[in-house]
Amino acid sequence: MTAFILRRLAQSVIVMLTVALVAFALFRFVGDPIASMVGQETTLAERAEIRAALGLDDPFLVQFWNFIARAVTGDFGISYRLQQPVMELILSRLPATLELALVSGILAFVFGVGFGVYTALRRGGWASSTIMTVSLIGVSLPTFLIGVLLIWVFAVELQWLPSFGRGETVYVGDWWRTGLLTESGRASLILPAITLGLYQMTLIMRLVRAEMLEVLRTDYIKFARARGLSNRAVNFGHALKNTLVPVITITGLQMGSIIAFSIITETVFQWPGVGALFINSVRFVDVPVMAAYLMLIALVFVVINLIVDLLYYAVDPRLRVDRANARH
């Protein structure tokens, strides 16, 4: 167990270092950081001075090391565009993205598993066929189109829900602004959450369905039926649990994608999260923000991966290697 965790941690560190290298390369190769910091009339000598002061003349490895050392403490420098510490900017935007991603993820998981199980058990029924057909549309329509369609129907035509922004937010704790505690905050969350979660929902649903059908054909399900266990016990106690083993992995990994893909949804709904921040930073070549965002997303993926591995380990006893060898 400990060896397993240590190995996974080591892998995570390697991944983070690789991403850090990419993020660092952004500074060196995308735009000229000096140009973004100084005015037109600064002389070449002055620029060289600033370069030296910023350590930009140091050897590559020294610079990279300094970058990492600062990144670990959360210091990604000052945003070129907004002239604020990057970490502060990101932290102020992060709650919006996390709330959106979390709600989308939960929606995707609950409905994905629910529909997946339903369509697997009621294979051939008209409701199942309808769900399957609609889900095809969910997979094939691009996210922004779904967002725009939802806005058009529910915000413009029906006027039930707001089409942009986060609604009213309140502070919980020192820096976390939540929209979940206000009526308008929750209303504002609905359309973006559906938009962001729909694709993952259909993915999970199709995965659950395929996996469940597979499991229902296995011998241990036949044997469970032959022992007279109730349909409920067979379908949910035995089949679903085995179905969820791979589904947990995929869903967990999808959480990473949800956060990463929130860029599009946040743009469509003008949602004030880190995705929107990133898009704007790209537009203005705001390298510190871009680099920090990259590192953040990588960190999210790595952490989620770790959690998923641990969950997997908890659910599937075959992976617990302590006494793996069959004893007689």
Place this chain on the structure above:
Amino acid sequence: MATPLLSVRDLIVEFPTRRGTLRALDRVSFDIAEGEVLGMVGESGAGKSLTGAAIIGLLEPPGRIASGEIWLRGERIDNLPREKMRRIRGRRIGMVFQDPLTSLNPLYTVAEQLIETIRTHMDVSEKEARKRAVALLDRVGIPAAARRIDDYPHHFSGGMRQRVVIALALAAEPELVIADEPTTALDVSVQAQIIDVLKEICAERGASVLLITHDMGVIAETADRVAVLYAGRLAEIGPVRDVIQNAEHPYTAGLMGSIPTLTQTAERLTQIPGAMPRLNAIPQGCAFNPRCPKVFDRCYRDQPNLIARADGRQVSCWLYDAQVKEVSHG
């Protein structure tokens, strides 16, 4: 004669397909008496597993019982509502499958699976169920059962797992146990032990057994009577000794060619020239006619039915029609 424990009458199982209906079992009739072990043999695809599945009510769609009746101790069970049939499964009819490596749910401990089964059928507390489970495991020969019971299936070897499967099948004390090739997937060295355990426990509980196997040796040692299935039809049924030493049906005679003596047990069924017809190409008349050394004109015309012979033997072959006395349908 007392009512048999199980009585299968003119069972027909069909698979509707796009290119017509396939008849996988055709008017199969047999009885199993209280406490009797009936062996069932036949080539791969003869319909042995289907017979078991039909009895326990687990035919997989589109397979279905097209006609016929199945009676369990005088009660008809082939047309029961689903929920009623479910209560019979495990409780009155237990089933042991071929592959112990895949028969157990990998995510639950042996204890969990046993206790769930016991409590599905018996009104006992968790604690009482656990006690029974340990006793069962002990009975099927799992060493240190009280400790091993909380292990997961993958902690057990193949032979041990099949013992667990037997414990599960017998957990609610069924009257009939259907064992579908219970040792085929196992190491040769443990096959005999598993058969012994199964036979012993069923004997001490008075449970009847339908033992499906390829292994004539196992039949010879274990079964009271044997039924020979060919292309979904019964060729012959009779006491094991009679059928092995003096097969009446030409197909059975061919099979037994490989077992000259009862002591030579591990022999498998030999290949008779030719192959069993596929379901969509069963010839008219007797299904065995393309391969039969004794075929005559009537065999191409009419399908033979089981004909009662002396000593409770039955054979479905026109050679024995002289003393015409048909059994089973009417």
